[in-house]
Amino acid sequence: MKKISLNQMKGNQKGIILEISGGLGLQNKFMSMGIYKGREITKISHIGLRGPVAIKVGRSVLVLGHGVANKIVIEIHD
Amino acid sequence: MVGNPNVGKSVVFSRLTGVQVISSNYAGTTVEIMRGALKLGDQEIEVIDLPGTYSLEPSSKAEEVVVSLLNEPAKEEIAVINIVDSTNLERNLYLTLQLLEAGLPVIVCLNMCDEAKHHGVSIEIDKLEKLLGVAVVPTCAITGSGIKTLVEKIKDVKSKPREKPSHRDRWQAIGLIIEQAQRLTHRHHSLREVLEDASVRPFSGALIAIGLMLASFQIVRFIGEGLISRIADPIFLNFYQPLLVKLSSILGEESFLHHLLIGDLINSRIDFKQSLGLLTTAPYIEFAMVLPYIIAFYFVLGLLEDIGILPRLAMLLDNLLHHIGLHGFAIIPVLLGLGCNVPGILATRNLESRRERFIAATLISIGVPCVALQAMIFGLLGKFSGFYVSGVYLVLLVVWVVLGVILNHTVKGYSPELLVEIPPYRLPALSTLGKKLFLRIKGFIIEAAPLVLLGVLVINVLLYFKLFDLFTGLFAPVVNGIFGLPKESVVALVMGLFRKDVAVGMLMPLALSVKQLFIAAVLLAVSFPCAATFFVFFKELGLKDLLKAALIMCLVALVTGTLLNFAIR
Numbered sequence: 001m002k003k004i005s006l007n008q009m010k011g012n013q014k015g016i017i018l019e020i021s022g023g024l025g026l027q028n029k030f031m032s033m034g035i036y037k038g039r040e041i042t043k044i045s046h047i048g049l050r051g052p053v054a055i056k057v058g059r060s061v062l063v064l065g066h067g068v069a070n071k072i073v074i075e076i077h078d
Numbered sequence: 079m080v081g082n083p084n085v086g087k088s089v090v091f092s093r094l095t096g097v098q099v100i101s102s103n104y105a106g107t108t109v110e111i112m113r114g115a116l117k118l119g120d121q122e123i124e125v126i127d128l129p130g131t132y133s134l135e136p137s138s139k140a141e142e143v144v145v146s147l148l149n150e151p152a153k154e155e156i157a158v159i160n161i162v163d164s165t166n167l168e169r170n171l172y173l174t175l176q177l178l179e180a181g182l183p184v185i186v187c188l189n190m191c192d193e194a195k196h197h198g199v200s201i202e203i204d205k206l207e208k209l210l211g212v213a214v215v216p217t218c219a220i221t222g223s224g225i226k227t228l229v230e231k232i233k234d235v236k237s238k239p240r241e242k243p244s245h246r247d248r249w250q251a252i253g254l255i256i257e258q259a260q261r262l263t264h265r266h267h268s269l270r271e272v273l274e275d276a277s278v279r280p281f282s283g284a285l286i287a288i289g290l291m292l293a294s295f296q297i298v299r300f301i302g303e304g305l306i307s308r309i310a311d312p313i314f315l316n317f318y319q320p321l322l323v324k325l326s327s328i329l330g331e332e333s334f335l336h337h338l339l340i341g342d343l344i345n346s347r348i349d350f351k352q353s354l355g356l357l358t359t360a361p362y363i364e365f366a367m368v369l370p371y372i373i374a375f376y377f378v379l380g381l382l383e384d385i386g387i388l389p390r391l392a393m394l395l396d397n398l399l400h401h402i403g404l405h406g407f408a409i410i411p412v413l414l415g416l417g418c419n420v421p422g423i424l425a426t427r428n429l430e431s432r433r434e435r436f437i438a439a440t441l442i443s444i445g446v447p448c449v450a451l452q453a454m455i456f457g458l459l460g461k462f463s464g465f466y467v468s469g470v471y472l473v474l475l476v477v478w479v480v481l482g483v484i485l486n487h488t489v490k491g492y493s494p495e496l497l498v499e500i501p502p503y504r505l506p507a508l509s510t511l512g513k514k515l516f517l518r519i520k521g522f523i524i525e526a527a528p529l530v531l532l533g534v535l536v537i538n539v540l541l542y543f544k545l546f547d548l549f550t551g552l553f554a555p556v557v558n559g560i561f562g563l564p565k566e567s568v569v570a571l572v573m574g575l576f577r578k579d580v581a582v583g584m585l586m587p588l589a590l591s592v593k594q595l596f597i598a599a600v601l602l603a604v605s606f607p608c609a610a611t612f613f614v615f616f617k618e619l620g621l622k623d624l625l626k627a628a629l630i631m632c633l634v635a636l637v638t639g640t641l642l643n644f645a646i647r
Binding site: 011025028029030032034038039045046048051054057058059065066067068 | 166169
């Protein structure tokens with residue numbers, strides 16, 4: 001078990017959302033799109049070092065900017 | 079009609095009301111409230127299509143609209159048609175449950191049923207109805223199947239209030255519903271999924287995007303030029319001109335009416351590009367120079383929209399756009415702005431903060447030439463080497479980037495980050511593509527034609543009575559002194575406030591050198607946008623921001639014009 005940010009995950013890696021920081025507005029938006037504590041996600045890719053991240057949540061593909069992706073902590077199995 | 083973004087609300091709306099609206103394959107196509115009427119027995123009810131939203135806690139201007147509109151009327155007087163994407167039931171149910179919790183009368187429309195089948199998703203309608211407590215109707219709005227049942231069931235709509243749980247418990251409840259009502263059959267990866275995957279990875283994604291953009295540009299030019307040389311020009315020269323020649327000889331070259339309708343004869347012949355008459359140059363500019371490119375541009379844009387390319391571009395360009403205070407999604411208003419600045423500025427409603435909206439709208443009105451202006455630039459500079467046409471784009475790009483970086487460092491406020499859903503690639507339905515193209519062309523003709531005629535009329539009268547001389551004299555020092563343009567081109571720059579295409583048209587009889595044409599074209603692009611853009615800017619961002627933007631436009635025009643005049647030999 002390891003705790004890393006969504007940005008640090010590798011492509012095609014699976015993990016469980018452990019923590020989400022950020023304001024209430026962002027939390028609500030995440031929540032309504034299905035990003036919440038305990039949810040399993042798969043990272044698809046990221047663009048460049050400080051670029052956006054693409055993830056798969058359920059049946060949707062979502063893209064998150066680097067800054068917001070940093071607010072999500074993921075638990076992964078080694 | 080309420081639902082998540084990109085579930086096909088607008089397509090269902092068109093089916094219900096017969097009102098044609100633009101629909102595409104990306105979140106946030108609809109930014110305005112659309113209203114239409116539906117006949118139910120002998121009753122007529124109003125149908126309202128709302129922008130897509132993920133929840134009843136709004137996070138953008140477009141989403142705010144939904145919530146305030148739902149709270150407005152008494153609950154007994156409305157029925158909420160909740161459009162749900164059946165390929166992604168789980169995520170969509172979050173909003174559905176919120177609607178039910180709010181005590182609204184709801185009917186669920188399970189849209190895109192055919193596509194769900196392809197994805198191996200099957201939903202048990204009876205079970206879902208029981209679990210939600212309201213009617214569920216499967217539809218496929220593109221083909222129209224299920225719409226009749228939906229209409230029949232609207233009158234039975236009822237509210238089924240649920241207790242309001244915490245947000246997380248709501249997801250848990252959804253999990254239970256999904257477990258009971260949805261079956262997934264595993265399917266092998268299709269070619270489409272491989273492509274979808276490649277399009278959001280850095281290297282392959284960039285390759286696909288660059289290839290597509292280059293191809294799009296080539297296709298637009300190919301179709302545009304083809305329509306001009308094979309259809310528009312032959313019609314004007316072979317059929318229309320002989321009629322005008324007759325009219326010209328009836329009116330007599332010296333009469334006022336001749337000046338107004340036909341304009342000046344060039345080498346005692348009618349010249350569509352230079353005569354400047356209401357019946358000659360005005361229709362020629364709109365129908366033979368601009369309309370072909372409008373058709374070509376919107377055909378290609380429609381394809382890109384419906385396949386689902388735009389959100390992927392947003393992801394790839396996110397990094398770059400951060401440097402100018404925007405995030406990736408801003409590329410969508412910019413691309414729409416390349417067609418016409420007005421829908422481009424309207425689409426900035428999808429951006430979350432006011433700062434972003436101001437930066438995006440200002441950059442669109444300054445650095446993004448609409449297709450009417452581009453068509454005229456092709457027409458004007460195309461006969462010289464290709465360098466000049468690409469030069470205009472290059473200068474605009476530089477202006478765009480420099481101004482964006484400056485605005486990013488000076489405009490106060492915050493810019494939120496990209497958070498957007500990537501839709502699956504879809505094969506565009508010919509019916510929606512065709513309808514969309516038709517709507518956009520119709521919109522162009524209705525809006526442009528009267529303004530073009532009015533513009534040419536006003537200018538013609540002013541020229542005839544030599545009322546411009548005073549005016550041109552006043553601006554001559556700037557226009558002639560630092561932009562290096564003849565003082566008559568003031569008329570064109572002023573005309574730019576009306577419509578850009580006619581403004582470029584006014585330059586044609588002036589016999590400018592290629593350098594002067596180049597500078598004038600750039601100036602027309604970066605200076606004040608046309609009246610329609612001004613108006614929508616004012617409506618969307620208010621007087622204060624409009625004045626700020628106008629000041630920026632003056633400065634940009636002054637600096638760019640001067641630099642170009644002294645830099646080019």
